[in-house]
Amino acid sequence: MSNDRILEGLNPEQREAVLHTEGPLLILAGAGSGKTRVLTHRLAWLVREHGVSPTSLLAITFTNKAAEEMRRRLQDLVGGASRAMWISTFHAACARMLRRDAERLGYQKNFAVYDEEDQRRLVLRLMRDNEMDVKRYPPRAVRSRISLAKNELVSWEDYRQRARDDFEAVVGEVYRLYQETMARNNAMDFDDLLVNALALLELFPSLLEEYQERFRYISVDEYQDTNRAQYRWVNLLAERRRNLCVVGDDDQSIYSWRGADLRNILDFERDYPDARIIRLERNYRSTRVILDAAHGVVRGIRGRKPKKLWTDREGGEPIRFFQADSEYQEALYVAEEINGLTARGYRLSDIAVFYRINAQSRPFEEVMLRLGIPYRIVGGFRFYERKEVKDVLAYLRVLANPADDVSLLRVVNVPRRGIGETTIGHLQAHAALQGITLWEALLRAEEVAPLGAGARRRLSEFARLMSELRDAADELALPELMKEVQERSGYLEELRRERTLEAEGRLENLEELLRVADEFQQTRPEEGLQGFLEQVSLLSDIDYYDQEEGAVTLMTLHNAKGLEFPVVFMVGMLDGVFPHSRSVVEGREDEERRLCYVGITRARDLLYLTCSAQRSQYGLTDYCAPSPYVKEIPEELLERVGAAEVEERAVRLESERLARMAEGFQVGDRVLHRVFGTGVVREITVSSAGPEMAIEFPELGTKRFLLAFAPLTPLKD
DNA sequence: GCATGAGTACTTTTT
DNA sequence: GTACTCATGC
Numbered sequence: 121m122s123n124d125r126i127l128e129g130l131n132p133e134q135r136e137a138v139l140h141t142e143g144p145l146l147i148l149a150g151a152g153s154g155k156t157r158v159l160t161h162r163l164a165w166l167v168r169e170h171g172v173s174p175t176s177l178l179a180i181t182f183t184n185k186a187a188e189e190m191r192r193r194l195q196d197l198v199g200g201a202s203r204a205m206w207i208s209t210f211h212a213a214c215a216r217m218l219r220r221d222a223e224r225l226g227y228q229k230n231f232a233v234y235d236e237e238d239q240r241r242l243v244l245r246l247m248r249d250n251e252m253d254v255k256r257y258p259p260r261a262v263r264s265r266i267s268l269a270k271n272e273l274v275s276w277e278d279y280r281q282r283a284r285d286d287f288e289a290v291v292g293e294v295y296r297l298y299q300e301t302m303a304r305n306n307a308m309d310f311d312d313l314l315v316n317a318l319a320l321l322e323l324f325p326s327l328l329e330e331y332q333e334r335f336r337y338i339s340v341d342e343y344q345d346t347n348r349a350q351y352r353w354v355n356l357l358a359e360r361r362r363n364l365c366v367v368g369d370d371d372q373s374i375y376s377w378r379g380a381d382l383r384n385i386l387d388f389e390r391d392y393p394d395a396r397i398i399r400l401e402r403n404y405r406s407t408r409v410i411l412d413a414a415h416g417v418v419r420g421i422r423g424r425k426p427k428k429l430w431t432d433r434e435g436g437e438p439i440r441f442f443q444a445d446s447e448y449q450e451a452l453y454v455a456e457e458i459n460g461l462t463a464r465g466y467r468l469s470d471i472a473v474f475y476r477i478n479a480q481s482r483p484f485e486e487v488m489l490r491l492g493i494p495y496r497i498v499g500g501f502r503f504y505e506r507k508e509v510k511d512v513l514a515y516l517r518v519l520a521n522p523a524d525d526v527s528l529l530r531v532v533n534v535p536r537r538g539i540g541e542t543t544i545g546h547l548q549a550h551a552a553l554q555g556i557t558l559w560e561a562l563l564r565a566e567e568v569a570p571l572g573a574g575a576r577r578r579l580s581e582f583a584r585l586m587s588e589l590r591d592a593a594d595e596l597a598l599p600e601l602m603k604e605v606q607e608r609s610g611y612l613e614e615l616r617r618e619r620t621l622e623a624e625g626r627l628e629n630l631e632e633l634l635r636v637a638d639e640f641q642q643t644r645p646e647e648g649l650q651g652f653l654e655q656v657s658l659l660s661d662i663d664y665y666d667q668e669e670g671a672v673t674l675m676t677l678h679n680a681k682g683l684e685f686p687v688v689f690m691v692g693m694l695d696g697v698f699p700h701s702r703s704v705v706e707g708r709e710d711e712e713r714r715l716c717y718v719g720i721t722r723a724r725d726l727l728y729l730t731c732s733a734q735r736s737q738y739g740l741t742d743y744c745a746p747s748p749y750v751k752e753i754p755e756e757l758l759e760r761v762g763a764a765e766v767e768e769r770a771v772r773l774e775s776e777r778l779a780r781m782a783e784g785f786q787v788g789d790r791v792l793h794r795v796f797g798t799g800v801v802r803e804i805t806v807s808s809a810g811p812e813m814a815i816e817f818p819e820l821g822t823k824r825f826l827l828a829f830a831p832l833t834p835l836k837d
Numbered sequence: 838g839c840a841t842g843a844g845t846a847c848t849t850t851t852t
Numbered sequence: 853g854t855a856c857t858c859a860t861g862c
Contacts, residue, residue: 539838697849
């Protein structure tokens with residue numbers, strides 16, 4: 121392939137960005153302006169034209185999915201060289217550094233990665249152990265403050281010193297206990313990955329130098345959503361070579377609640393006075409109407425870098441706005457439109473439904489299920505957050521890192537083996553007194569004086585189980601080990617005994633987990649248990665998403681970032697939900713506007729905004745006004761849809777569905793009625809209530825049924 | 838130690 | 853409407 125192909129089809133600004141290889145570069149890339157293309161082509165250009173070794177390239181993306189996509193595109197441009205580049209999220213890159221050198225910070229290489237639930241459990245335990253008031257200071261809130269502090273590089277010492285009220289004082293104290301326990305448990309949470317990777321660079325100049333020498337060219341995508349720790353880490357790495365290319369868009373900054381700081385991108389010019397700045401303002405995605413609507417929402421934000429995207433897709437279909445009477449009707453409208461769109465030639469995978477919070481998905485799921493529209497949900501309850509999955513993973517985590525007592529405590533009595541709170545309490549006290557880990561205390565359970573004989577026996581038995589599994593861990597490949605854990609822990613047996621639908625589902629999930637382990641073993645056998653656990657904890661919902669599947673996509677606006685669809689429905693556009701009342705209270709309304717902007721600019725051709733006059737939450741229904749953002753879209757771009765029309769179509773849709781059902785039956789067929797038994801169809805007619813059938817039963821004579829309600833099944837001869 | 842039921846808080850958004 | 857905590861009784 122010739123190098124010219126790398127530049128082919130780029131507009132002048134894109135081309136300029138690709139050609140600017142040396143020195144700091146800021147690319148202000150509006151929505152749909154082809155920034156992924158620029159990023160990948162720039163890397164390809166470095167390799168092909170400048171002969172840069174792929175090992176010298178570090179590319180940070182926002183999700184694993186984006187990294188994968190980038191690698192795939194690079195594979196096309198430069199072939200196998202793409203494999204040698206570091207293309208990953210901040211968290212994955214930091215984890216990689218730490219797997220190599222965490223020992224320098226006092227961790228062992230096999231450190232565990234805690235997710236939010238693990239963190240919350242630990243915070244709760246620490247607060248209870250120290251007699252703190254968990255009602256007044258909710259562990260969730262404490263956890264989130266600690267997390268935010270870390271992202272802003274505030275240590276517990278600093279935090280405690282700066283505490284302004286008693287809540288912050290409590291947080292400061294828990295923060296200290298938390299970090300101590302994490303160190304003892306040989307565990308890091310998501311934030312520690314960043315903080316500790318940064319610590320490696322700051323504390324060990326030789327390491328810093330090594331990485332600075334290695335990564336001669338660094339690029340960061342979605343720079344507007346980086347936090348303090350990420351900012352420091354990446355700028356430190358780039359300090360020597362100064363070949364730092366950052367890409368972002370202040371209008372799409374939507375993660376301040378997780379510590380992202382818009383100043384990182386706004387101040388880039390101050391950090392690098394010699395930076396080249398390139399603006400990509402040509403949008404290749406949306407119609408003019410859609411871009412104007414998006415602009416209407418963010419126009420008024422103060423401190424915003426003024427800019428306006430342009431497109432040569434003049435005009436476009438108006439934005440449809442529909443205010444339904446009920447949530448159900450809203451969902452029905454969306455479903456009707458989807459049917460109409462597919463009739464017009466759109467594929468289901470062209471269509472997306474976005475909402476502000478996961479809880480809003482329910483009515484849409486229900487209606488699509490009922491009308492038989494295939495859909496796929498991104499996010500919400502995650503596979504790896506399901507109880508049974510986390511339980512089995514917790515066993516594996518203990519095997520990989522016995523110091524991990526959060527995981528050990530999670531599984532010690534799951535399934536039930538008669539080891540209750542009292543017993544565990546004694547064990548913990550013993551461990552603390554002796555200065556040993558919970559695991560060690562478990563192995564020497566006989567020495568725990570206050571324990572009764574029964575408790576002691578049960579603990580020893582559990583200890584034996586775990587030691588044997590630990591031996592197995594050295595011998596067996598991952599899938600076999602997991603199978604052993606599922607079987608020998610008694611977990612499968614307990615679920616099998618239950619014989620409920622729920623247990624059935626859990627068993628299926630555990631099977632799925634085995635398949636995941638199997639695939640990991642096939643593709644990355646050298647990474648072992650450790651690597652598996654790490655991958656599992658760093659994956660996000662969107663990483664699993666395959667846009668090509670023949671289904672409508674449902675997801676939150678946050679998950680929609682970086683994607684595009686020919687048709688977008690933004691649903692539940694209600695004041696209080698969007699903007700979310702909590703965001704408003706906490707002074708983050710601008711960010712809600714940007715979130716709206718992100719949603720709108722995902723649409724290529726068609727955009728729908730919907731809401732309903734009422735909404736139910738906590739089982740109650742109350743009345744709601746439409747989102748104020750709807751009003752900020754210029755009136756001439758909107759087309760309001762009437763409820764009467766929607767009702768009418770709903771009725772028609774329903775009768776069509778019934779008519780389709782009737783197609784399964786013909787006069788003369790034998791059918792089975794759940795109550796009356798076997799009969800023969802004598803007549804099919806259609807009334808206003810849908811298809812009716814006259815069925816003759818041998819004993820009972822002829823009866824008439826409404827197809828919609830009768831429990832009938834056709835019988836094959 | 839554990840099953841049961843009453844009472845409660847709860848929902849932003851996620852690597 | 854649910855998930856979680858807590859008190860009660862076996």
